[in-house]
Amino acid sequence: MDKNISLTLVGNNPKPAKIHHLVKAPANTPWAREKQQSWDANKPATVYVTPETLPDGTPCSAVTVILRTKGCHWWWSSGCTFCGYFNDTRDDVTNENLHSQWELAKQQHDNFAGQSMVKIYTSGSLLEDREIPIQFQETVLRECHELGKELIVESRCEQLTEEKLSWATSINPSFTVAIGLEAYDDEVLRFHVNKGFTTKSWDRAVVNLRKFNLRIKTYLMFKPPFMSEKDALDHGVRWIKDVAGRSDEISVNPMNIQRGTVIDRLHRHNEYRPPWLWSLVEMIKQAHPHIYPDGGVNGSPDQVCRLIVHPTAGGKIRGAHNCGSCDKFVVAAIERYAVSGDLREFDGLSCECESVWREELALESALPLPLGISQPRRGNRIENLRSL
Numbered sequence: 001m002d003k004n005i006s007l008t009l010v011g012n013n014p015k016p017a018k019i020h021h022l023v024k025a026p027a028n029t030p031w032a033r034e035k036q037q038s039w040d041a042n043k044p045a046t047v048y049v050t051p052e053t054l055p056d057g058t059p060c061s062a063v064t065v066i067l068r069t070k071g072c073h074w075w076w077s078s079g080c081t082f083c084g085y086f087n088d089t090r091d092d093v094t095n096e097n098l099h100s101q102w103e104l105a106k107q108q109h110d111n112f113a114g115q116s117m118v119k120i121y122t123s124g125s126l127l128e129d130r131e132i133p134i135q136f137q138e139t140v141l142r143e144c145h146e147l148g149k150e151l152i153v154e155s156r157c158e159q160l161t162e163e164k165l166s167w168a169t170s171i172n173p174s175f176t177v178a179i180g181l182e183a184y185d186d187e188v189l190r191f192h193v194n195k196g197f198t199t200k201s202w203d204r205a206v207v208n209l210r211k212f213n214l215r216i217k218t219y220l221m222f223k224p225p226f227m228s229e230k231d232a233l234d235h236g237v238r239w240i241k242d243v244a245g246r247s248d249e250i251s252v253n254p255m256n257i258q259r260g261t262v263i264d265r266l267h268r269h270n271e272y273r274p275p276w277l278w279s280l281v282e283m284i285k286q287a288h289p290h291i292y293p294d295g296g297v298n299g300s301p302d303q304v305c306r307l308i309v310h311p312t313a314g315g316k317i318r319g320a321h322n323c324g325s326c327d328k329f330v331v332a333a334i335e336r337y338a339v340s341g342d343l344r345e346f347d348g349l350s351c352e353c354e355s356v357w358r359e360e361l362a363l364e365s366a367l368p369l370p371l372g373i374s375q376p377r378r379g380n381r382i383e384n385l386r387s388l
């Protein structure tokens with residue numbers, strides 16, 4: 001018998017392919033491998049400047065540096081169901097490469113002279129030694145402190161031990177750690193997101209971060225895979241309530257479909273619709289009293305934490321969307337709310353599609369439909385229903 005079994009997606013490997021390779025086959029396809037090797041390891045993936053707000057509420061300019069890294073160690077062994085960061089990584093990036101990227105980012109922006117805030121994103125965790133050489137972690141922490149910049153880094157929970165934070169704060173005593181918690185619910189973390197950590201590890205990380213007076217930004221995912229729109233809404237509000245008191249900032253990321261991921265497959269098979277923008281408006285309205293118990297707005301004394309909702313690819317088929325004609329107005333109102341914290345941003349917003357969305361939520365509450373009935377805005381609706 002011929003032992004060289006040809007596998008269309010993973011190539012002709014004399015060794016048997018692991019199930020891991022098959023399940024995540026798109027990341028191992030020739031196009032993905034080729035793309036990864038095409039990146040210049042001495043250049044950062046992207047550097048851009050955006051308006052931001054300092055912890056005390058002062059408006060400022062922030063520079064975001066997205067570095068080309070080896071990616072996330074959780075992805076190497078498994079990976080979250082929606083994470084497409086592997087598309088932007090190279091598995092051979094060295095300490096020298098990272099230092100060149102950092103120097104280039106500083107050169108491009110005059111040593112960040114015009115920016116008070118620096119966000120460093122590494123498609124993983126900056127404080128994880130297996131992903132980022134310790135010398136480079138130190139460079140970023142030290143230089144941002146010396147330059148007097150408000151630093152934001154991203155991390156999973158398991159790196160945020162007392163030992164690591166004690167080391168990091170001895171170099172930079174004040175920075176923000178953004179954690180991709182996604183859901184404050186162990187079942188969702190395990191079966192919908194495949195996050196590889198539990199709510200308990202987030203609880204522990206938060207205690208440690210507080211001990212070292214570091215700021216906490218919590219990312220939540222709106223509508224993970226295998227979830228109906230109605231469940232996403234109910235869960236979303238609950239998770240915001242659960243983490244608000246222990247976060248300085250909550251950033252809700254409505255699902256956007258990234259190439260080569262599990263959610264990409266579901267979406268292509270018409271088995272998943274990214275969230276409605278109306279659901280995000282409704283989530284904000286229901287969560288608002290948990291953020292401002294006395295009915296305040298951004299900066300009011302009753303504010304528990306900052307709530308930001310940023311619909312990446314909002315209005316597009318692969319991002320949170322409505323019917324196509326009202327999308328840009330709803331996205332703009334959601335983005336205005338992130339700055340003002342004022343529910344009046346949504347006054348006067350309406351569209352015919354709102355009744356379709358309401359009907360879907362009502363049906364999903366009344367019928368046993370764990371995966372929901374929402375259909376994406378693409379293709380012919382009747383044809384889509386026939387193919388179910």
Ligand code: SF4
Pocket residue numbers: 072073074075079080083084085123124156180195
């Ligand atoms: S932990 Fe973050 S970077 Fe790693 S696979 Fe999950 S979403 Fe991607």
Ligand SMILES: [Zn+2]
Pocket residue numbers: 322323324325326327351352353354
């Ligand atoms: Zn509409």
